Amino acid sequence: MPTVQLFITCLVDSFFPEVGEAMVRVLRRAGTEVEFARDQTCCGQPAFNAGLRAQARQIAEHTLRVFESSRGSVVIPSGSCAHMIRHNYEELFADDPLWLPRAKALAARTYEFTEYIVDVLGITDFGAHWDGALTYHPTCHLHRGLGIDRQPRALLANIQGAEIRELPEAEDCCGFGGIFSVEHPELSAEMLKRKIKNLEATQSPTLVVCDAGCLMHIQGGLHRRKMKQKVMHIAEILAKG
Amino acid sequence: MTPTSFKARIRESIANESLQIALDNNAQRRLNGRAAAFESLPDWCQRRQRAHAIRAEVIAHLDEYRDRFISQAEKNGIIVQRARDAAEAIKIVLEAVAAGGGPGARKLIAKSKSMISEEIELNHALEAAGQRVVETDLGEYIVQLRGEKPAHIITPAVHLRRHEVGRLFQEKLGIPYTDDIPTLTDTARRVLREVFLTAEVGISGVNFGVAETGTLCIVTNEGNGRMVTTLPRLHIALMGMERIVPTLDDLALMLSLLARSATGQKLSVYTQLIHSPRRADEMDGAPERHLVILDNGRSALQHSELQEALYCIRCGACLNACPVFRELSGHAYVGRDGSIAPYPGPIGSIISGGILGFEQFGHLAQASSLCGACKDICPIDIDLPKLLTRVRAGHPYDKAQNGQSTGIGLSWMSRAGLKAYGWIASSPQIFALSQKLAGMGTRILSPFSQWMWMPSFTGWGTSKDFPRFATRPFRERFQRRDTLRPGSGPAPSSEASDKQGEEEKEVQVPQVPAQDLVARFSQEVEAVGGHAYRVRPEELPQRLIEFLKEREVGEVMTWDSIPPLNQSSLAEAGVRLERSPNATLRVGMTGALSAIAQTGTLVIPAGKGRPLSTSLLPEIHIAIIRTSQIVWSLEEALQNREVRGASAIALVSGPSRTADIEMTLTIGVHGPKGLFVFIL
Numbered sequence: 025m026p027t028v029q030l031f032i033t034c035l036v037d038s039f040f041p042e043v044g045e046a047m048v049r050v051l052r053r054a055g056t057e058v059e060f061a062r063d064q065t066c067c068g069q070p071a072f073n074a075g076l077r078a079q080a081r082q083i084a085e086h087t088l089r090v091f092e093s094s095r096g097s098v099v100i101p102s103g104s105c106a107h108m109i110r111h112n113y114e115e116l117f118a119d120d121p122l123w124l125p126r127a128k129a130l131a132a133r134t135y136e137f138t139e140y141i142v143d144v145l146g147i148t149d150f151g152a153h154w155d156g157a158l159t160y161h162p163t164c165h166l167h168r169g170l171g172i173d174r175q176p177r178a179l180l181a182n183i184q185g186a187e188i189r190e191l192p193e194a195e196d197c198c199g200f201g202g203i204f205s206v207e208h209p210e211l212s213a214e215m216l217k218r219k220i221k222n223l224e225a226t227q228s229p230t231l232v233v234c235d236a237g238c239l240m241h242i243q244g245g246l247h248r249r250k251m252k253q254k255v256m257h258i259a260e261i262l263a264k265g
Numbered sequence: 266m267t268p269t270s271f272k273a274r275i276r277e278s279i280a281n282e283s284l285q286i287a288l289d290n291n292a293q294r295r296l297n298g299r300a301a302a303f304e305s306l307p308d309w310c311q312r313r314q315r316a317h318a319i320r321a322e323v324i325a326h327l328d329e330y331r332d333r334f335i336s337q338a339e340k341n342g343i344i345v346q347r348a349r350d351a352a353e354a355i356k357i358v359l360e361a362v363a364a365g366g367g368p369g370a371r372k373l374i375a376k377s378k379s380m381i382s383e384e385i386e387l388n389h390a391l392e393a394a395g396q397r398v399v400e401t402d403l404g405e406y407i408v409q410l411r412g413e414k415p416a417h418i419i420t421p422a423v424h425l426r427r428h429e430v431g432r433l434f435q436e437k438l439g440i441p442y443t444d445d446i447p448t449l450t451d452t453a454r455r456v457l458r459e460v461f462l463t464a465e466v467g468i469s470g471v472n473f474g475v476a477e478t479g480t481l482c483i484v485t486n487e488g489n490g491r492m493v494t495t496l497p498r499l500h501i502a503l504m505g506m507e508r509i510v511p512t513l514d515d516l517a518l519m520l521s522l523l524a525r526s527a528t529g530q531k532l533s534v535y536t537q538l539i540h541s542p543r544r545a546d547e548m549d550g551a552p553e554r555h556l557v558i559l560d561n562g563r564s565a566l567q568h569s570e571l572q573e574a575l576y577c578i579r580c581g582a583c584l585n586a587c588p589v590f591r592e593l594s595g596h597a598y599v600g601r602d603g604s605i606a607p608y609p610g611p612i613g614s615i616i617s618g619g620i621l622g623f624e625q626f627g628h629l630a631q632a633s634s635l636c637g638a639c640k641d642i643c644p645i646d647i648d649l650p651k652l653l654t655r656v657r658a659g660h661p662y663d664k665a666q667n668g669q670s671t672g673i674g675l676s677w678m679s680r681a682g683l684k685a686y687g688w689i690a691s692s693p694q695i696f697a698l699s700q701k702l703a704g705m706g707t708r709i710l711s712p713f714s715q716w717m718w719m720p721s722f723t724g725w726g727t728s729k730d731f732p733r734f735a736t737r738p739f740r741e742r743f744q745r746r747d748t749l750r751p752g753s754g755p756a757p758s759s760e761a762s763d764k765q766g767e768e769e770k771e772v773q774v775p776q777v778p779a780q781d782l783v784a785r786f787s788q789e790v791e792a793v794g795g796h797a798y799r800v801r802p803e804e805l806p807q808r809l810i811e812f813l814k815e816r817e818v819g820e821v822m823t824w825d826s827i828p829p830l831n832q833s834s835l836a837e838a839g840v841r842l843e844r845s846p847n848a849t850l851r852v853g854m855t856g857a858l859s860a861i862a863q864t865g866t867l868v869i870p871a872g873k874g875r876p877l878s879t880s881l882l883p884e885i886h887i888a889i890i891r892t893s894q895i896v897w898s899l900e901e902a903l904q905n906r907e908v909r910g911a912s913a914i915a916l917v918s919g920p921s922r923t924a925d926i927e928m929t930l931t932i933g934v935h936g937p938k939g940l941f942v943f944i945l
Contacts, residue, residue, distance in 0.1 A: 030743075034690065037739040038700050039732040044739035060743045063693040071683050073635060075657025075672030079687030086691045115651065168637035197588050201634025203672075203679050206724035208632055210275055213728030214592050215634070244729030247716040 027096030034066035035236035046263035069108040074203040103166025106136040142175035154186040159228040163235040200241035269603030295585040298529025320576035337479025341541040351385035366465035366499035378402040379470030381503040384607040401489035404925035416595040419581035424594040467493030471504035481539040488921040488936025500551035507575040517900040522644035526580035532864040536916035546873040562620040583639035584610035600625040611639035628674030630656035703734040789865025793919030795940035806834035825874025827856040846878035853883035870911035886937040
């Protein structure tokens, strides 16, 4: 039975624990042994993206230490955090001969959730059921950064009862971008407005994402507008059934 | 008072409805056009990787390539000077203008598009020195009349709509108000034609310099680039020192990516390859050509960790794809002192600071969600998000300091927050405690809803609510054993994975039979707005005579000889044949060195008895070629030895065109309005 080390991410841990619980259910149903290292905190992405590399290193070093003492694949419910470890750790530790190999070792065993299920476990059908329409938003770091798109779409296509509706301009960023959404709130707001307009056009009540950051951003925008649509993590959909 | 801070510009741009419509149209049309153009290049992923490797090689060994390029260009008779910075470049240009182009101290300068000239603010310096300089690219002309800077590196007037251009022309050129784009374009043609014919000096940019041959490659659609390098006596070309490719083969590759990315064309209408000044036996082309190669901070960039930014070929695709540029246009990207950055958008947020200083422009790099649309669309696969994070990290010139650096352009609030978070997230105990406190705190602030309203000064609260912290975070919920035992529930089915078939197919350039070459060439000529006719050699004179008669044309500018055509038959029919450049004639007739099937392009060399103006000045351009002259690709066409030998080559793909007003394609700006190819 393969062992999975959850890297649950700071956002899921703090704001969306139910996404983490759904992810555990799905991974267990897929036949993996799920472990959770309690010392984990955050991958350091917020500081890295903001340009605060000293802070990013501090957090990244902590993360490396936490997972080095564990075994199995590290699986993450957020494309951008997986991207951080897979690509940006190498950048962050580029000039450090001691830490770089450790960063690369973690990168080599790190997977985004849907990628792990489809590419590593070879599962695309969980026998999940869903009544109604679903719309998928390919989040930027997942889709462009990691090249993961086929995997979540394959998982969604096999959900019984769900009608998958394409999101217009699906690949456009929702305007989150971490610190960007705070530093440039007006730009972020315009991008979010366009994303929500496109979601409305699908008349789908549910938007599916594979990133807690984008989930928080789009759901926050919908709530501010008093709109009924719900943004869900793909694990929550797969866990039903 | 015009607000000048970057944030104020952002708010101003977003509030400007007309600008927003213009930018949405630009993004949509450009992205659609680009996507369609790349469909005709099935091996584009491989080309992109090759292009990346070539640019990386050049930038890594820039000194060698630049020296080879300079010595070749000098051998060809071009006067090459290097400028360390803007002041030096301006001095070189001012001296060349004062000394060349004709008598008198005050000259009329016709200028085609050059981003280098924007970077060094050349027009300002020329005017201060008493010279008269006129921008001749339609978009640049519009922004010059408005006293503005270009709002986009490819489409300078992207921020304007047709009625604004109409009012501008009414006011500045004294024509009756119209918002009809062809009428506006025609007005510019008329006014600027006069400038081309009387200018003593032509100034252009350079898209690529070719190291092996010393070639200057200049790409335009309107024909103004050809005009300013062909008609005035003095031509001064401005080029950034990084814009070098090793060989003509590499040039062909870059051109195939550049035009598709920039404007959605397979090849720009006019791609010029300039080797030397006018030769003694030639009737046009500038007799004196200068090349100014500008450093202006590029050497420093080359040796920094932002080196990859120098791979850029200035196609502007990252501007079109960027969701932030789409809200702003180039005028909003301003420095600390309120001055507009010479290069906007994702690439501009890196190189503007790289060239002119990060103290001034570093904060622009924060204006990105790092969504990666720019990297995705970049024809050279430049990792723009990575470079943006490097600018944000500061000290790009000093790797040793990187660990100590702090985010450039961050507000104090974000900086303080992230620093505190760095401390919290490095300790699991403090992290867990903070979660707990935040969980309780936000529960008190928002007892009934999972989503909390936030004031707009927080940034987040401008457009969205914020989630309440969980009172029981995941770390408290995780149980080593779940109620669901492993293996329970519906068994997931395995699948053999559809990973195969994703790999790019190797695309080979086919051996194309002659018949197909002719058919494809004709089809592409028609696609770019020209006309292609198959005729038998014996019919040709009669067809031409009829063609001219239909248009009531009695005089034709023509080459000394166009091999398949016996020109005396035209003379016998009463057509007057003019051999030297003459701007009053309506029809010009040329042959071609070769023709390119893939792009519908004519390869037209300069030389004795074949002035470049014949295919440039008249309203109608007739080209006569034989089927045997048609080759498949640009690469093949550039392998022809005569290409290297000619003083200049014009690659012509269709009639002159522009889309500078509202992205609306308009035929016939400065060059011919009609292109008719007779294939024997």
